[in-house]
Amino acid sequence: xxxxxxxxxxxxxxxxxxxxxxxxxxxxxxxxxxxxxxxxxxxxxxxxxxxxxxxxxxxxxxxxxxxxxxxxxxxxxxxxxxxxxxxxxxxxxxxxxxxxxxxxxxxxxxxxxxxxxxxxxxxxxxxxxxxxxxxxxxxxxxxxxxxxxxxxxxxxxxxxxxxxxxxxxxxxxxxxxxxxxxxxxxxxxxxxxxxxxxxxxxxxxxxxxxxxxxxxxxxxxxxxxxxxxxxxxxxxxxxxxxxxxxxxxxxxxxxxxxxxxxxxxxxxxxxxxxxxxxxxxxxxxxxxxxxxxxxxxxxxxxxxxxxxxxxxxxxxxxxxxxxxxxxxxxxxxxxxxxxxxxxxxxxxxxxxxxxxxxxxxxxxxxxxxxxxxxxxxxxxxxxxxxxxxxxxxxxxxxxxxxxxxxxxxxxxxxxxxxxxxxxxxxxxxxxxxxxxxxxxxxxxxxxxxxxxxxxxxxx
Amino acid sequence: xxxxxxxxxxxxxxxxxxxxxxxxxxxxxxxxxxxxxxxxxxxxxxxxxxxxxxxxxxxxxxxxxxxxxxxxxxxxxxxxxxxxxxxxxxxxxxxxxxxxxxxxxxxxxxxxxxxxxxxxxxxxxxxxxxxxxxxxxxxxxxxxxxxxxxxxxxxxxxxxxxxxxxxxxxxxxxxxxxxxxxxxxxxxxxxxxxxxxxxxxxxxxxxxxxxxxxxxxxxxxxxxxxxxxxxxxxxxxxxxxxxxxxxxxxxxxxxxxxxxxxxxxxxxxxxxxxxxxxxxxxxxxxxxxxxxxxxxxxxxxxxxxxxxxxxxxx
Numbered sequence: 001x002x003x004x005x006x007x008x009x010x011x012x013x014x015x016x017x018x019x020x021x022x023x024x025x026x027x028x029x030x031x032x033x034x035x036x037x038x039x040x041x042x043x044x045x046x047x048x049x050x051x052x053x054x055x056x057x058x059x060x061x062x063x064x065x066x067x068x069x070x071x072x073x074x075x076x077x078x079x080x081x082x083x084x085x086x087x088x089x090x091x092x093x094x095x096x097x098x099x100x101x102x103x104x105x106x107x108x109x110x111x112x113x114x115x116x117x118x119x120x121x122x123x124x125x126x127x128x129x130x131x132x133x134x135x136x137x138x139x140x141x142x143x144x145x146x147x148x149x150x151x152x153x154x155x156x157x158x159x160x161x162x163x164x165x166x167x168x169x170x171x172x173x174x175x176x177x178x179x180x181x182x183x184x185x186x187x188x189x190x191x192x193x194x195x196x197x198x199x200x201x202x203x204x205x206x207x208x209x210x211x212x213x214x215x216x217x218x219x220x221x222x223x224x225x226x227x228x229x230x231x232x233x234x235x236x237x238x239x240x241x242x243x244x245x246x247x248x249x250x251x252x253x254x255x256x257x258x259x260x261x262x263x264x265x266x267x268x269x270x271x272x273x274x275x276x277x278x279x280x281x282x283x284x285x286x287x288x289x290x291x292x293x294x295x296x297x298x299x300x301x302x303x304x305x306x307x308x309x310x311x312x313x314x315x316x317x318x319x320x321x322x323x324x325x326x327x328x329x330x331x332x333x334x335x336x337x338x339x340x341x342x343x344x345x346x347x348x349x350x351x352x353x354x355x356x357x358x359x360x361x362x363x364x365x366x367x368x369x370x371x372x373x374x375x376x377x378x379x380x381x382x383x384x385x386x387x388x389x390x391x392x393x394x395x396x397x398x399x400x401x402x403x404x405x406x407x408x409x410x411x412x413x414x415x416x417x418x419x420x421x422x423x424x425x426x427x428x429x430x431x432x433x434x435x436x437x438x439x440x441x442x443x444x445x446x447x448x449x450x451x452x453x454x455x456x457x458x459x
Numbered sequence: 460x461x462x463x464x465x466x467x468x469x470x471x472x473x474x475x476x477x478x479x480x481x482x483x484x485x486x487x488x489x490x491x492x493x494x495x496x497x498x499x500x501x502x503x504x505x506x507x508x509x510x511x512x513x514x515x516x517x518x519x520x521x522x523x524x525x526x527x528x529x530x531x532x533x534x535x536x537x538x539x540x541x542x543x544x545x546x547x548x549x550x551x552x553x554x555x556x557x558x559x560x561x562x563x564x565x566x567x568x569x570x571x572x573x574x575x576x577x578x579x580x581x582x583x584x585x586x587x588x589x590x591x592x593x594x595x596x597x598x599x600x601x602x603x604x605x606x607x608x609x610x611x612x613x614x615x616x617x618x619x620x621x622x623x624x625x626x627x628x629x630x631x632x633x634x635x636x637x638x639x640x641x642x643x644x645x646x647x648x649x650x651x652x653x654x655x656x657x658x659x660x661x662x663x664x665x666x667x668x669x670x671x672x673x674x675x676x677x678x679x680x681x682x683x684x685x686x687x688x689x690x691x692x693x694x695x696x697x698x699x700x701x702x703x704x705x706x707x708x709x710x711x712x713x714x715x716x717x718x719x720x721x722x723x724x725x726x727x728x729x730x731x732x733x734x735x736x737x738x739x740x741x742x743x744x745x746x747x748x749x750x751x752x753x754x755x756x757x758x759x760x761x762x763x764x765x766x767x768x769x770x771x772x773x
Contacts, residue, residue, distance in 0.1 A: 101731050104522050104523060104731070104734070105522065107523050108522045108523045108524075126521060126523055126524075126734065127523060129524060130521070130523045130524030130525070131524075132523060132524075217626060217715075218625060218626065218711075218712075218714060218715070220712075220714070273608070274607065274623070275607035275608070275621075275622070275623040275626055276626065277623055277625070277626020277627070277714075277715050278605065278606065278607050278623050278624055278625040278626035279606065279607065279608065279626075280602060280606075283602070283603065283606070285606055285608065285609055288608075288609060289608055294608060425734075426732065426733055426734045427733035427734055427735055429733075430728060430732045430733040431733070434713075434714075434716060434717060437714050437715050437716045438715070438716035438717075441626070441628065441715050441716060443628065443716055
């Protein structure tokens with residue numbers, strides 16, 4: 001049953017009473033109806049808060065609400081607008097999931113903001129295919145300084161058919177292993193460096209009465225991170241590169257079969273916390289399992305550090321948290337330095353915007369977005385900006401050890417593979433997440449997974 | 460979003476004029492213009508999007524680029540898709556079980572709260588509380604309560620309640636039906652309460668004189684007199700189940716796997732997650748057609764001239 005049944009019931013009650021009510025009351029109801037209608041219509045467009053000098057803005061940008069990036073970006077835009085009053089940027093905020101749907105609809109309707117914020121990869125590819133974003137290759141050639149200070153690995157998801165369509169910015173967030181040191185000391189184990197060591201730890205922690213691994217399985221992309229690393233460690237980065245390039249039969253490789261089998265073996269051995277399929281990542285319940293000492297290890301994005309510092313400062317700063325790269329797989333073909341995760345966030349220019357607006361957006365790209373203040377603000381929040389040559393600033397931070405780890409991991413990675421659900425086209429990504437959930441629930445076997453996913457290639 | 464919202468509502472709305480139009484023509488032609496504003500609103504917000512969706516179902520469109528004509532390709536692929544048939548089965552399963560759970564509960568609660576005692580009025584207020592909350596808020600609250608590690612059961616230390624509620628493909632169905640019922644039983648109780656209060660007292664008085672007890676009175680007077688209330692409530696439940704989306708979307712997102720991927724959710728995920736507006740429109744049209752058919756069917760079950768027979772035996 002949905003809310004529509006309620007509205008239907010209300011309307012039928014109204015029509016039922018019409019016969020009894022007077023003519024005047026009835027007319028006043030008619031008069032009210034358009035008001036209700038327009039109020040409903042307004043729900044679609046209003047809602048998000050605005051910042052910056054919205055009224056005289058030349059270019060527009062939509063951005064995600066949520067700290068700390070909301071205030072960092074607001075400050076950056078305000079600073080840019082003060083310095084460039086005739087090229088001001090108007091900023092509007094949306095909640096994450098609402099934004100993802102809204103931006104697609106807006107682009108399809110030709111009503112998108114000048115600056116299109118996103119995550120690159122497959123979604124950006126669909127914008128490029130529809131001719132909705134500008135080719136920035138020429139602009140980067142003219143602004144070599146802008147390009148050269150950013151991590152080289154961050155440009156992959158911004159590239160479609162050899163051309164650059166987006167400016168990488170903000171922070172790099174690889175996926176890393178987090179460990180609860182207290183629990184490791186309690187059972188007298190050392191951190192796993194290989195897959196076999198990790199698997200061997202499962203019964204050790206089970207005996208001690210804690211879950212070996214935390215996982216927010218209901219969110220699906222959380223389980224996907226395990227496959228991302230296993231595919232890479234076992235078969236190298238080419239395995240997923242072939243899948244992303246939609247080569248025929250790309251999922252059907254020995255490496256894929258091995259990785260999928262290893263994951264199911266780990267599930268069967270009780271590696272993940274009991275009931276992990278019910279645990280959600282959007283409530284940070286998976287992180288809570290780690291810092292409350294109910295799970296010993298967790299594979300998660302680098303963004304968790306700041307979140308855990310916020311929720312359990314004592315755990316993070318009290319030396320109970322440690323972190324490391326994903327274990328290697330003995331005999332695997334992948335480079336152990338390889339990383340997966342989000343190489344950055346991306347901003348493109350809407351092709352239907354006016355030339356004046358585009359110029360303002362590009363000026364903002366060049367001078368406004370990754371300023372020294374912005375870089376410092378991200379570092380203060382335990383995040384690594386995608387700018388090279390900031391080792392000194394990282395070392396001066398309270399979280400120096402963590403920041404240095406992430407910075408080294410991201411900047412030294414031979415290949416930094418983008419999160420699969422963002423690298424693939426939206427339709428393939430949806431099928432992938434559904435299949436991963438079934439794989440982890442042991443309701444399909446690896447071969448069925450491969451067959452289903454092969455059918456989605458090129459969609 | 461607006462497209463999906465209007466299309467999913469279409470069956471619920473369009474179900475009504477079919478039932479009332481007969482009366483209108485019989486009564487007076489002079490007030491027909493009064494229906495004009497409502498008709499215009501319906502055409503603009505219900506009819507136009509519906510035609511748009513039917514057209515879209517024959518096209519290929521990712522929601523961003525150009526729309527290209529495809530013919531019946533979407534229809535053949537969706538009708539051959541096991542995912543859609545599973546969603547269809549789930550939708551009907553949830554519909555039937557929801558009806559089986561909600562109708563007796565709502566009926567009994569409605570009869571109970573129809574009494575005039577003060578404690579009943581107080582309890583009625585408590586029963587109706589879920590009506591005041593949005594489906595999204597209810598879903599988020601239940602998600603937190605059902606968390607196996609930090610949820611209600613773990614906090615209270617009741618091991619039997621620590622289950623993989625949202626992660627097990629079988630358990631999750633019961634959870635969904637439970638939460639749906641928790642949310643909508645108050646609404647249907649309200650309908651039954653109104654229905655019971657309209658039953659003339661004289662009937663019960665006569666029955667008491669004839670020596671009928673409470674149970675006998677319930678089955679011989681209350682239940683038959685509520686026939687049309689039951690049909691109204693059932694129509695709302697059945698058509699509502701066809702379009703049921705918000706609560707399941709927030710609670711499970713269709714998961715685990717596709718264990719709770721009902722038809723309306725399947726439509727949303729195809730259209731707005733996977734960017735396949737064509738197949739999504741096919742499903743939208745299917746929902747409209749099935750919803751209309753079910754509403755019609757229930758009206759038939761109730762008999763055609765229902766308002767005249769309401770006071771049978773009086």
